[in-house]
Each structure stands twice: as structure tokens, then as C-alpha cells.
Amino acid sequence: MDMKRDYYEDVQLFESNVVLFWSAALLLLLIAIPFFAPKYYIFLMNVVIVHVILAVGLNILVGYTGQISLGHAGFFAIGAYGTALLMMKLQMPFIPAILLAGFIAAFFGFILGLPALRLEGPYLAVASLGFGMAIMHVIGHWQFFGGRTGIQVPPLDIGVSQWGLGFILKEDWQKYYLILAVAVIMIIAARNIMKTRVGRSFVAIRDSDIAAEVIGINLTIYKTLAFAISAFYAGIAGGLFGFVLGFFDPFTFNMMLSIIFLVMVVVGGLGSVAGPIMGAALITYLQYSLLKNVAEIPVIGKFMLTVSSKWFTVVGLENINGIVLGLIMISIVIFEPLGMYGIWIRIKKYWMTWPF
Secondary structure (H helix, E strand, O other), X not given: OOOOOOHHHHHOOOOOHHHHXXXXXXXXXXXXXXXXXXXXXXXXXXXXXXXXXXXXXXXXXXXXXXXXXXXXXXXXXXXXXXHHHHHXXXXXXXXXXXXXXXXXXXXXXXXXXXXXXXXOHHHHHHHHHHHHHHHHHHHHHOHHHOHHHOEEOOOEEOOEHHHOEOOEEOOHHHHHHHXXXXXXXXXXXXXXXXXXXXXXXXXXXXXXXHHHHHOOOOHHHHHHHHHHHHHHHHHHHHHHHHHHHOEEOXXXXXXXXXXXXXXXXXXXXXXXXXXXXXXXXXXXXXXXXXXXXXXXXXXXXHHHHHHHHHHOOOHHHHHHHHHHHHHHHHHHHHHOOOHHHHHHHHHHHHHHHOOO
């Protein structure tokens, strides 16, 4: 048995040289993608990595703390609008703007975390869903935020143009490296948070909030802190997402988006850092690539087109996206509650014990 005999073995970034090797190999592969991938797939990777950041933050709340949230599209919108408006209205550089937008989202996350002290399960989910919908409608009715027509984001200048040190990222591959760097930092931070006293308190609350309170964990502090940290991740992701799209409106951050974020975490695997990464990559790929043009999928596409034309409508074929996502989530819950991370664990165990 591989037993940990020292606390530092538990908090070290890489558990073994094997993990270090494959992590470095994966990072090198991600760095090399813009050199051979088509332009659309670089854009797709930008969206995937942005969703990874948000899913990792949402997993801190849902997977580690056990608090359900269907309002993360609202925090996502706060990050996107906050970053863009701070840069346009106050001429703030990109890095301070996105950090401040993240903290604004964290503040609203703290406010939303207060009902979590009395609400649980579906009641908390409904409350958070109402918050997400309220944010969308408030932004849509205020002309300061561009109203229903949306806003065009400013150029992505990661320097300080006021000091003559501007550095504008125009191409998708340039934005890709920025988003990748931010994602690596945020993922490492999430993993380290869960190894600290704060992270262990989150897990204790998830397992039993009554028992956690008995041993001295302040539920008020840690439940609201979990919402704030998760909202901060969503705000950072939203700020980056705005520059990936270039233009967005309030309807970009609708109710369905919050549900899809939760699907990413559940499908990937609750209570792990790797799970949300895999879930976000899979669901985003299905949405933006594989299921975007269902009719073009070999064999199955023609069959679905025939069924849709005969029994439904051709336009209704576009809704197959939601149907497939729902079926994937139901299958994961029934057959593999640990999600894609559980499948990955099974694969590792199989090869470690092969051929026995």
C-alpha cells in the first residue's frame, strides 16, 4: 500500500515522477497546439480552457463543499462585463481590470452564500438560479451595460498603454497562451486550496455540516467563502471569455448556461480537480464541434435527419444538443457516479494490475 508518512507528501504538487512527466508532456502538447491546429480549433481550445477555469471553481463549491449552484452564469456575466467596462470606462489595464472584476464577482458570491446558511439542496439551487436570471435581466435593462444590444470589447492589451508599454493580443493563438497561463495558475491554486485547512473544512461541511460545526468549523465563514472563491473563478473565466468572443450581450449568459456548467462538473466527476477539467473539455467539444452540425456526423447524422424530418422538424434537429447532454448526465449518474474521473481511475487500476 502506498501510504503517506508525512504531511508534505500530501501537499506536494506532483505525487510522483510519473505524474510530473505526464503533466509536463500534456503541458508541452497544449503549448504546441497553435503550431498545427486550424484556426477554428484554436478558438475552440480558448473556449474549452475558459470553461475549465469556471468548472474547477464551481467544483470547489459543488464537489468539495456540497452546495448546489445554478447561478454561475451570473458570475460569468459579471466577470465579462466588469472586465470590459473597467477597461473602457476607467481606462484600466487588463490585469487589474480582470482581477477587480473577479473580486466583484466574489463579493456577489459572498452575498449569494448567505442564504446557503439556511437553504440546502433544491431550495439553494432555486435561489441561485434566481440570482443568475436577475443578473441577466438587470444587465439587459441598463444602458450603462449596453442594454440588450450588448457591448464590443476593447482590444486585449495586456500591457500598460498609459505608460507606453502596450502589448495588444489580436490573434486567437496569442489569446490562447494567455488563457492557458491563467488556467494553469488557477488549477494549481484550486488544488492547493483543497490541501489547506480551508479545503479540509469545505470537505467536512460537505460530509456533515452538523459534525463540522461540532468540531469547531464556522459554517458562516466557510460556506460564504466557498461561494466567494467559486464566484471569483467564474469572474476570471468570464473576463477571458469576453475577449474570446469579442462581442456579447445579456442573452449570452442565460439560464441554460448555468445548467451546462453544472453538467460539466457532474459529468467530469465531483470532488476532484481533474474531473471538472475532463468534463468541461468533453461538454464544450460536444457543444461547439461534434453536435453543432448533427447532420454531418457519419451514419448517425443521416439517421437523425431522417427521424427529425419524419417525426419532428428539421429545425428541431438543433435541439439534439440538449438531448444528448441530458442522456450523458443521466448515464453518468446511473452507471458511474464518479464521472469521467471515475472512469480514469478504473483505467489506471486496470493497467496497474494487467494482466491479472
